[in-house]
Amino acid sequence: MAAGVAAWLPFARAAAIGWMPVANCPMPLAPADKSKRQDELIVLNVSGRRFQTWRTTLERYPDTLLGSTEKEFFFNEDTKEYFFDRDPEVFRCVLNFYRTGKLHYPRYECISAYDDELAFYGILPEIIGDCCYEEYKDRKRENAERLMDDNDSENNQESMPSLSFRQTMWRAFENPHTSTLALVFYYVTGFFIAVSVITNVVETVPCGTVPGSKELPCGERYSVAFFCLDTACVMIFTVEYLLRLFAAPSRYRFIRSVMSIIDVVAIMPYYIGLVMTNNEDVSGAFVTLRVFRVFRIFKFSRHSQGLRILGYTLKSCASELGFLLFSLTMAIIIFATVMFYAEKGSSASKFTSIPASFWYTIVTMTTLGYGDMVPKTIAGKIFGSICSLSGVLVIALPVPVIVSNFSRIYHQNQRADKRRAQKKARLARIRVAKTGSSNAYLHSKRNGLLTEALELMGTPEEEHMGKTTSLIESQHHHLLHCLEKTTGLSYLVDDPLLSVRTSTIKNHEFIDEQMFEQNCMESSMQNYPSTRSPSLSSHPGLTTTCCSRRSKKTTHLPNSNLPATRLRSMQELSTIHIQGSEQPSLTTRPLPTTSNESQGIQGKTKVKCHK
Amino acid sequence: MRPEGEAEGLQTLGIVVVLCSSLKLLHYLGLIDLSDDKIEDELEMTMVCHRPEGLEQLEAQTNFTKRELQVLYRGFKNECPSGVVNEETFKQIYAQFFPHGDASMYAHYLFHAFDTTQTGSVKFEDFVTALSILLRGTVHEKLRWTFNLYDINKDGYINKEEMMDIVKAIYDMMGKYTYPVLKEDTPRQHVDVFFQKMDKNKDGIVTLDEFLESCQEDDNIMRSLQLFQNVM
Numbered sequence: 001m002a003a004g005v006a007a008w009l010p011f012a013r014a015a016a017i018g019w020m021p022v023a024n025c026p027m028p029l030a031p032a033d034k035s036k037r038q039d040e041l042i043v044l045n046v047s048g049r050r051f052q053t054w055r056t057t058l059e060r061y062p063d064t065l066l067g068s069t070e071k072e073f074f075f076n077e078d079t080k081e082y083f084f085d086r087d088p089e090v091f092r093c094v095l096n097f098y099r100t101g102k103l104h105y106p107r108y109e110c111i112s113a114y115d116d117e118l119a120f121y122g123i124l125p126e127i128i129g130d131c132c133y134e135e136y137k138d139r140k141r142e143n144a145e146r147l148m149d150d151n152d153s154e155n156n157q158e159s160m161p162s163l164s165f166r167q168t169m170w171r172a173f174e175n176p177h178t179s180t181l182a183l184v185f186y187y188v189t190g191f192f193i194a195v196s197v198i199t200n201v202v203e204t205v206p207c208g209t210v211p212g213s214k215e216l217p218c219g220e221r222y223s224v225a226f227f228c229l230d231t232a233c234v235m236i237f238t239v240e241y242l243l244r245l246f247a248a249p250s251r252y253r254f255i256r257s258v259m260s261i262i263d264v265v266a267i268m269p270y271y272i273g274l275v276m277t278n279n280e281d282v283s284g285a286f287v288t289l290r291v292f293r294v295f296r297i298f299k300f301s302r303h304s305q306g307l308r309i310l311g312y313t314l315k316s317c318a319s320e321l322g323f324l325l326f327s328l329t330m331a332i333i334i335f336a337t338v339m340f341y342a343e344k345g346s347s348a349s350k351f352t353s354i355p356a357s358f359w360y361t362i363v364t365m366t367t368l369g370y371g372d373m374v375p376k377t378i379a380g381k382i383f384g385s386i387c388s389l390s391g392v393l394v395i396a397l398p399v400p401v402i403v404s405n406f407s408r409i410y411h412q413n414q415r416a417d418k419r420r421a422q423k424k425a426r427l428a429r430i431r432v433a434k435t436g437s438s439n440a441y442l443h444s445k446r447n448g449l450l451t452e453a454l455e456l457m458g459t460p461e462e463e464h465m466g467k468t469t470s471l472i473e474s475q476h477h478h479l480l481h482c483l484e485k486t487t488g489l490s491y492l493v494d495d496p497l498l499s500v501r502t503s504t505i506k507n508h509e510f511i512d513e514q515m516f517e518q519n520c521m522e523s524s525m526q527n528y529p530s531t532r533s534p535s536l537s538s539h540p541g542l543t544t545t546c547c548s549r550r551s552k553k554t555t556h557l558p559n560s561n562l563p564a565t566r567l568r569s570m571q572e573l574s575t576i577h578i579q580g581s582e583q584p585s586l587t588t589r590p591l592p593t594t595s596n597e598s599q600g601i602q603g604k605t606k607v608k609c610h611k
Numbered sequence: 612m613r614p615e616g617e618a619e620g621l622q623t624l625g626i627v628v629v630l631c632s633s634l635k636l637l638h639y640l641g642l643i644d645l646s647d648d649k650i651e652d653e654l655e656m657t658m659v660c661h662r663p664e665g666l667e668q669l670e671a672q673t674n675f676t677k678r679e680l681q682v683l684y685r686g687f688k689n690e691c692p693s694g695v696v697n698e699e700t701f702k703q704i705y706a707q708f709f710p711h712g713d714a715s716m717y718a719h720y721l722f723h724a725f726d727t728t729q730t731g732s733v734k735f736e737d738f739v740t741a742l743s744i745l746l747r748g749t750v751h752e753k754l755r756w757t758f759n760l761y762d763i764n765k766d767g768y769i770n771k772e773e774m775m776d777i778v779k780a781i782y783d784m785m786g787k788y789t790y791p792v793l794k795e796d797t798p799r800q801h802v803d804v805f806f807q808k809m810d811k812n813k814d815g816i817v818t819l820d821e822f823l824e825s826c827q828e829d830d831n832i833m834r835s836l837q838l839f840q841n842v843m
Contacts, residue, residue: 007686011738012708013839014745015721017753018760019781020835021826022805027835039682342621382625 043081044095049088050081057098064122066098090117097123105132111139149416150423169247186303189240193299196233199226200293234270237263237296259302266296309413313406320405324398328365331394335361335387342380349376360384365391441477661694663735673739674747680739687735695732698722712786720780724760746839751823753836758822768816769809774802 020027042058044051044066061067076083084091090109094117097103105114105128118125128136163171172182203219203226219226241263248254269289301307314321336357343351350373351357360373364387375384637643663669669680691700698719705718725733725741744752759765763773778798785793809817809825826832 007682007689008704009708010683010746011742012705014742015705017745017836017839018717018721018724018757018777020832020838021754021757021761021809021822022778022781022801023831023835024801024804026831027838030838039678338621341617342625345617377622379621379625382622382629386628 044091045076045079045081045083046086046088046091047084049091051091051095053095053098060098060101061123066094066121068122070122086120087113087117090114094118094121094123097127102129103127103132104129105136107135111136111143115140145412146416146419150419166247167249169243170249173244173247189236190300190303192233192236193296193303195229196237196293196296199229199233200290200296230270233296234267237267237299241267259299262295262298265292266299269293305413306410309410310406313402313409316409317402317405320398320401324395327394327397331365331387331390332358332361335365335383335390338383339375339380339387342377342383343375346376346380351375351380361387364388366395367392440473441480661734663694669736669739672736673743675739675743683739683742684735687738695734696738697732701725701733709784709786711788712784714784716776716780717784720760720763720777723763724756750827750833750836754823754826755819758819768818769822770816771802771806774805774817775799778802778805 039054039056041052042055044053058066058071065071071082074082074084089106090113093104093106103123103125115125125136171178172185176182176186204217206215207218207221208215241260244260244263245251245254254260269292272289301311336354339360340351340354340357343349343357351360357373360375362368363370363373364384367388369388375381634643663684666677666680669675670677673680675683687696688694690696690704696704701722702715702718705721706714708714722733723729725737727737727741741756744756748756758769761769761773761777763776775798778801782793782798787793806815806817808829809822811821811824
């Protein structure tokens with residue numbers, strides 16, 4: 001029942017009184033309206049914009065968020081309104097749905113944003129009204145295609161080591177950019193296609209006269225050379241075809257595909273020629289078979305994206321092309337008939353029959369106007385002019401449809417290519433941002449520990465340093481820290497050496513303390529690298545500083561045993577510490593040390609290794 | 612002779628074709644006007660927009676409170692922004708409540724019962740007046756209204772054909788898929804039962820007094836009339 005007519009339910013129930021005298025049996029009791037609430041206005045505050053509506057309006061659709069008790073989760077007691085932290089523009093459409101029963105899709109809205117909002121409010125997109133449904137579906141399809149494109153290109157770039165030889169070959173054939181060998185193969189075949197086509201063309205050029213005989217085409221003059229060239233090309237094509245056949249995941253489907261048919265048609269004439277050279281009668285037919293060699297030029301469509309798009313466009317515009325053909329045929333027949341009868345009277349007229357007039361009609365309608373057939377009578381001239389005028393119209397009408405189709409597909413392809421090209425740069429930027437954030441974690445870990453230490457040491461005036469991060473950040477970092485503790489690993493950024501070291505440390509026990517310390521002791525901490533960049537990728541002194549904070553930890557938290565996990569965190573802490581050594585806030589004050597023997601290395605920070 | 616005649620005939624034909632097409636072209640371009648009937652005027656449909664009388668007046672005339680009238684009017688205006696309901700809209704609205712069957716005939720009779728002035732459109736006042744009777748009226752008023760509904764030709768008597776139509780319309784609302792399956796003569800039997808009960812003097816028609824008397828004797832009917840008391 002459409003919600004809009006819910007307001008008419010009292011009327012429908014009242015009208016049921018008309019059945020009462022007719023009824024033979026007693027009526028069931030009416031349901032009691034328990035909550036006899038007066039209809040009230042409720043306020044929906046969406047990101048600051050207040051919408052007000054009757055409660056009953058929202059209750060029309062009880063299986064959505066606003067119509068059910070789910071909205072109570074969003075009720076704000078203080079302001080007595082329902083607060084949603086969502087987009088107010090889309091909410092307008094959603095609320096209109098409740099009011100009018102029709103969901104509209106605004107054109108300016110992004111499709112995925114709109115979908116998200118609909119999912120939030122529990123509304124199925126299928127109830128979008130007819131007026132907007134087409135647009136919605138179109139946009140959704142485009143989005144899906146884009147996602148598929150992205151997925152495809154992602155999959156292509158992923159390294160799939162577990163491919164069989166056959167699969168690698170097939171991939172090499174389909175995407176020449178996957179390996180150098182594939183690229184080489186691609187260019188070689190392209191070259192041979194070109195050679196073959198040019199050979200076929202040049203074969204027929206008249207090549208100068210041999211004295212004593214008439215002008216010969218090049219093909220007959222240098223028949224051996226051309227034959228050799230042809231053989232070479234066909235060899236290559238045959239080998240290529242067989243390789244593709246071998247590598248194809250579904251041979252049957254491959255055989256039926258257009259490209260393979262073109263391949264076969266391109267090389268067949270040669271083999272047929274080989275077989276049939278001895279038979280003189282059929283050689284005439286064989287000569288005509290040679291015309292199929294021109295199909296080799298279609299093999300270029302594997303090499304050219306544009307050609308493929310053109311082919312796809314023509315396929316998708318099949319109905320328009322069919323319409324064009326049909327209307328042209330109709331017009332041709334009409335005008336040919338008329339012209340024939342018009343010119344029948346004139347003497348020596350070329351319009352000998354209606355089919356003969358077809359030629360005139362076609363030439364006139366396409367505005368070619370060869371002039372080999374011209375009407376001579378007045379009627380013929382009148383109808384001829386009408387014919388040419390209408391020809392322009394009939395041909396011009398379906399062409400823009402095909403053109404726009406082609407343009408749309410072409411632009412889609414361009415967009416996909418552009419997206420792929422931009423993707424690398426985008427991903428690089430995203431990666432930098434991500435490393436930035438993870439380094440923020442490491443930074444704040446140091447800061448955090450610092451804060452802990454400070455608190456323990458009872459120096460509250462430096463606590464403010466730890467507050468540079470927001471609450472959410474600090475909680476997030478605490479979470480990551482806990483994860484580190486749980487797994488016994490720690491986060492590192494871009495340092496292969498150190499990651500190797502950490503990966504060997506899996507257990508909570510740190511095994512070779514001695515060696516570790518030795519390492520620490522060996523390298524001095526005199527020189528702090530001055531690189532400020534948070535990336536630890538090329539940090540020479542990394543290993544040397546790995547344990548420099550270890551003692552720090554022990555001193556700061558004397559009540560805790562020193563689990564090896566802390567060590568790892570210290571490793572990076574120390575590295576970060578080194579990195580952050582330029583930070584004035586942290587380097588200005590020396591870190592407190594306890595009474596353990598400390599070989600404080602004078603410098604920006606005090607670190608020590610102790611046994 | 613023949614070919615020349617043919618050629619001349621074709622010539623004339625060609626000239627005629629050219630003339631006609633040029634006239635048409637000029638007409639389409641708007642330079643001359645050939646059409647007789649102005650279809651464009653018909654497109655200006657009379658957008659009837661009726662506003663009801665004031666709220667206080669309606670409150671006085673009916674048994675509804677102001678709030679109830681407000682709610683009713685909001686629903687009314689939502690479906691019929693122009694302020695009046697025509698039969699088509701009425702049928703559509705009523706059909707939404709009975710998706711399984713065909714409610715158009717009963718809605719038709721209902722519409723004519725609502726449309727007391729037989730203008731073809733129901734204004735809000737008529738709507739509310741009828742509702743007031745049906746929901747808040749006395750038993751007498753309700754029964755009188757029902758009698759009016761059954762009396763299709765408004766001649767003051769209900770005969771068997773009218774009753775047949777009404778009962779068939781009610782059965783139509785049930786739709787095809789019922790249990791038990793509707794038999795051919797069930798409506799007729801139903802009408803016969805009705806007439807047996809209502810037609811006191813067995814003259815084949817039911818007058819208003821007969822109707823009122825018979826209904827008041829039947830407890831079932833009396834009870835069911837009170838069923839929709841608190842619908843609003």
